[in-house]
Amino acid sequence: MLRLVKAETYKLSKKLKSWLGPLLIMVLVLIAFPLSIDISQFDLDKFYFSIIVVSLLMTSFVATEGMFEEDFEDGSLEQEFLIEKDFYKLALIKIFVFVFLIGIPIALIGALFSFANGVAIDNFAKVFLFLSLSNLLLFNLFAFGNALSINKGAMLGVLSSLPLTLPVIILLGRAIRSIQYGDGFLSIIALMMGVGLLMSAVMPLIISAALKTHID
Amino acid sequence: MFDLAFNNFNEILDMDGHGIYVWSVYTIGISMILLSFLVAKHRIHDIKKKIKTKNASS
Amino acid sequence: MITAFIHKFSSPKSFVRVTQKLYPFFIVFGVSMLTLGWIWGLLFAPQDAVQGNSYRIIFLHVPAVIFAELIYFFMAICALMHLVWRVKLAAYLIKAAAPIGAMITFLGLLSGSIWGIPTWGTWWQWDARITSTLILFIMYLGILTLHGSFSNKEKADRLMSILVVIGVINIPIIKKSVDWWSTLHQPASISVSGGSSIDPSMLYPLLISIIGLGFTLISLGILSSRSYIFNREKNKKWIQDSV
Amino acid sequence: MKLLSAQNITHSINDTKLFHNLSFEINSGEGLHIKGGNGSGKSTLLRIILGITSPSKGFIDLEAQELNISYLGHKNAVKNYLTPAQNLELIFNDADLKLAFEWLKNFDLLDVQDELTANLSFGQQKKLALIRVMAIPSELIVLDEPFVGLDQVTADQLNNFLERKLSNGVGLILTSHINPMIDCKVLDLGTKNA
Numbered sequence: 001m002l003r004l005v006k007a008e009t010y011k012l013s014k015k016l017k018s019w020l021g022p023l024l025i026m027v028l029v030l031i032a033f034p035l036s037i038d039i040s041q042f043d044l045d046k047f048y049f050s051i052i053v054v055s056l057l058m059t060s061f062v063a064t065e066g067m068f069e070e071d072f073e074d075g076s077l078e079q080e081f082l083i084e085k086d087f088y089k090l091a092l093i094k095i096f097v098f099v100f101l102i103g104i105p106i107a108l109i110g111a112l113f114s115f116a117n118g119v120a121i122d123n124f125a126k127v128f129l130f131l132s133l134s135n136l137l138l139f140n141l142f143a144f145g146n147a148l149s150i151n152k153g154a155m156l157g158v159l160s161s162l163p164l165t166l167p168v169i170i171l172l173g174r175a176i177r178s179i180q181y182g183d184g185f186l187s188i189i190a191l192m193m194g195v196g197l198l199m200s201a202v203m204p205l206i207i208s209a210a211l212k213t214h215i216d
Numbered sequence: 217m218f219d220l221a222f223n224n225f226n227e228i229l230d231m232d233g234h235g236i237y238v239w240s241v242y243t244i245g246i247s248m249i250l251l252s253f254l255v256a257k258h259r260i261h262d263i264k265k266k267i268k269t270k271n272a273s274s
Numbered sequence: 275m276i277t278a279f280i281h282k283f284s285s286p287k288s289f290v291r292v293t294q295k296l297y298p299f300f301i302v303f304g305v306s307m308l309t310l311g312w313i314w315g316l317l318f319a320p321q322d323a324v325q326g327n328s329y330r331i332i333f334l335h336v337p338a339v340i341f342a343e344l345i346y347f348f349m350a351i352c353a354l355m356h357l358v359w360r361v362k363l364a365a366y367l368i369k370a371a372a373p374i375g376a377m378i379t380f381l382g383l384l385s386g387s388i389w390g391i392p393t394w395g396t397w398w399q400w401d402a403r404i405t406s407t408l409i410l411f412i413m414y415l416g417i418l419t420l421h422g423s424f425s426n427k428e429k430a431d432r433l434m435s436i437l438v439v440i441g442v443i444n445i446p447i448i449k450k451s452v453d454w455w456s457t458l459h460q461p462a463s464i465s466v467s468g469g470s471s472i473d474p475s476m477l478y479p480l481l482i483s484i485i486g487l488g489f490t491l492i493s494l495g496i497l498s499s500r501s502y503i504f505n506r507e508k509n510k511k512w513i514q515d516s517v
Numbered sequence: 518m519k520l521l522s523a524q525n526i527t528h529s530i531n532d533t534k535l536f537h538n539l540s541f542e543i544n545s546g547e548g549l550h551i552k553g554g555n556g557s558g559k560s561t562l563l564r565i566i567l568g569i570t571s572p573s574k575g576f577i578d579l580e581a582q583e584l585n586i587s588y589l590g591h592k593n594a595v596k597n598y599l600t601p602a603q604n605l606e607l608i609f610n611d612a613d614l615k616l617a618f619e620w621l622k623n624f625d626l627l628d629v630q631d632e633l634t635a636n637l638s639f640g641q642q643k644k645l646a647l648i649r650v651m652a653i654p655s656e657l658i659v660l661d662e663p664f665v666g667l668d669q670v671t672a673d674q675l676n677n678f679l680e681r682k683l684s685n686g687v688g689l690i691l692t693s694h695i696n697p698m699i700d701c702k703v704l705d706l707g708t709k710n711a
Contacts, residue, residue: 219318220317220318221317221318221319221321222317228316228317231326231328232321232326232327233392234326234327234328234330234392235327237328237331237388237391237392238327238328238330241334241335241384241385241388241389242312242316242334244381244384244385245338245381245385248377248380249377249490249494252373252374252377252494252498253493253494253497256494256498256501257497259498259505260500260501262501263501263504263508264504264517266508267504267508267513267514267517268517270508270514271514271517
């Protein structure tokens with residue numbers, strides 16, 4: 001377990017493109033959106049959250065792209081299989097490493113952006129929490145898409161997993177209402193945590209089955 | 217229950233101005249289903265021909 | 275035991291043999307029911323008090339969206355059979371059903387859109403049913419794309435089955451969540467189905483159209499699965515003999 | 518001691534039969550050389566033995582549940598954006614790391630240990646990959662075409678290593694289109710369509 005955590009963290013941290021890239025893309029998309037809607041005419045604080053949500057969606061599928069491809073292509077998956085006999089741990093740990101190294105920084109950037117657009121400081125923490133939790137969900141789902149498509153390019157993975165992420169987006173939309181109107185915050189956090197836990201437990205199982213099919 | 221809802225052919229086509237919507241939906245629907253049947257038939261024909269030529273050559 | 279039983283009755287060979295016999299009955303019954311239902315619905319059913327004649331689209335639209343979902347559930351059952359018991363035929367059936375499902379979902383969306391113009395004054399509405407149907411359509415296409423991307427067809431079968439099973443969990447979640455979201459953002463849209471209040475003079479042709487379209491689609495499925503089975507098993511002896 | 522036995526293995530890909538009813542067994546200290554032409558299914562058979570691929574029919578019987586197998590296929594399983602030294606640190610735990618670095622020295626890779634693996638030659642990368650097999654203690658070694666791309670010196674080193682392992686009671690299964698200089702049983706898959 002610890003061995004995998006170390007190895008996956010090390011591998012990801014050595015690939016500058018893979019973890020810094022998504023963060024930069026998040027920033028760039030967040031800059032691009034206000035530019036496209038002409039700030040002078042609209043109040044950004046009214047719809048800053050939809051901007052963040054869509055950027056989050058885009059960035060998280062960029063971030064998870066090729067999550068398992070490298071290990072598949074260079075034969076590491078087979079070696080891993082000989083040690084662990086399945087890919088449950090690998091998938092679980094990979095997803096969490098990605099969430100911690102990329103997902104949470106992205107959430108921080110998103111929360112900062114909302115902060116910069118006139119959100120009260122106590123909401124900053126709430127936004128950050130929502131974004132981090134939804135990144136956990138999104139990374140799980142996109143990891144599934146990646147495991148299915150493996151070396152067939154990001155397009156296929158997105159096509160098969162994007163429909164699955166739409167409920168998460170809706171949930172996030174609902175979450176922002178709870179912030180704006182100051183109600184139901186706890187129930188939504190609880191729902192997100194519950195779904196997140198369940199998904200983190202079940203998704204690696206499915207991913208493992210998909211990866212096993214690929215090396216078969 | 218089995219009385220014609222329209223008085224003449226023009227009324228059937230027009231349907232109080234809604235005819236364009238109704239008839240275009242049915243035209244598209246029928247042609248799509250027909251087309252799928254044709255494609256499926258054609259595919260069976262194709263693959264049978266392929267297998268036959270392969271059988272003949274071997 | 276169960277496995278042996280399932281495998282015995284799910285060989286592609288016997289499937290092709292049985293469906294070949296059933297096909298003429300299905301197609302004749304399906305098309306005649308469909309013709310009956312549509313002629314009744316289009317020409318004889320009375321006008322709707324509120325929507326006028328545009329409601330006659332219902333006789334195509336409702337059967338289409340019903341089968342859009344039913345076909346997906348059928349695929350999900352097949353996917354489970356393929357994953358659990360490794361039934362090859364189940365995977366073939368998914369592959370044969372998916373294009374039909376995509377076609378009928380598209381038809382459902384299109385007819386709904388056209389119906390929306392005279393009724394709602396708009397061809398698109400972000401309402402729960404429409405949005406989830408659109409997502410269903412994309413999922414059909416995703417499944418087909420996924421299967422087409424792998425040259426090893428046995429792998430493709432299994433991956434496709436995994437996606438189908440995950441997708442079927444997704445459908446109710448999407449429905450529920452879109453419902454939740456849309457009731458927050460806008461008043462509930464016009465409910466499409468008349469429910470129990472529908473008059474028998476409209477209900478009967480509707481039911482007949484549903485049955486008719488069902489059998490027509492089953493016939494289409496028989497044809498499309500036959501061509502796919504022939505394609506996949508073209509090296510097997512029984513196929514070469516049967517041609 | 519018997520390590521594993523294969524019983525009536527049959528495998529086909531896309532309905533094309535690769536091999537039919539293969540049975541064999543490996544005892545500790547014994548080598549098995551799997552021979553065969555291109556496309557005869559050598560690599561697939563190895564993967565079946567390892568349990569990566571499940572055969573269409575038949576099964577592999579592992580005598581011990583916890584059989585430590587070290588394996589090198591034709592994919593090297595080294596990360597080319599890391600240096601050789603970093604790769605070894607990734608693969609080995611602290612206990613085995615010392616031995617691994619010894620092999621790095623034996624294989625003449627010390628000079629390049631801080632270069633990126635991507636910049637190494639094919640043979641050097643292969644040697645780096647082989648260290649995975651050499652420095653991890655295991656009861657069974659499985660190698661897929663281990664001699665391809667190796668120079669004579671390294672091939673001799675590998676031969677010596679394998680012989681030593683065999684005499685220590687480790688089982689060995691390898692595929693190779695040339696005859697290895699090790700004493701082995703031979704399993705010939707023949708050529709395809711033969």
